[in-house]
Amino acid sequence: MSDETPICSAKGCRAEAVWVLAWNNPKIHTPERRKTWLACEEHREHLSQFLGVRGFLKDVVLLKEWESEDSPSPDS
Numbered sequence: 001m002s003d004e005t006p007i008c009s010a011k012g013c014r015a016e017a018v019w020v021l022a023w024n025n026p027k028i029h030t031p032e033r034r035k036t037w038l039a040c041e042e043h044r045e046h047l048s049q050f051l052g053v054r055g056f057l058k059d060v061v062l063l064k065e066w067e068s069e070d071s072p073s074p075d076s
Helices: 044-053 063-070
Strands: 019-023 035-039 057-062
Touching: 019 044, 019 063, 035 044, 044 057, 057 063
Parallel strands: none
Antiparallel strands: 019 035, 019 057
């Protein structure tokens, strides 16, 4: 992991990200494609609603769980 602290994607927010909001726009992305926004505790619900209303939100996962899913397992 880099030394850079991930920050919230909400406009103007500089808080540390805790959540990953995985989404895609079905009009322009293939079904398996996942774009991500990061969210702090304060903005998770707002960003989720923004994406959800548009039908884009696919998953909300804790950042530490998302990072561990992306890391190769010791057996691989």
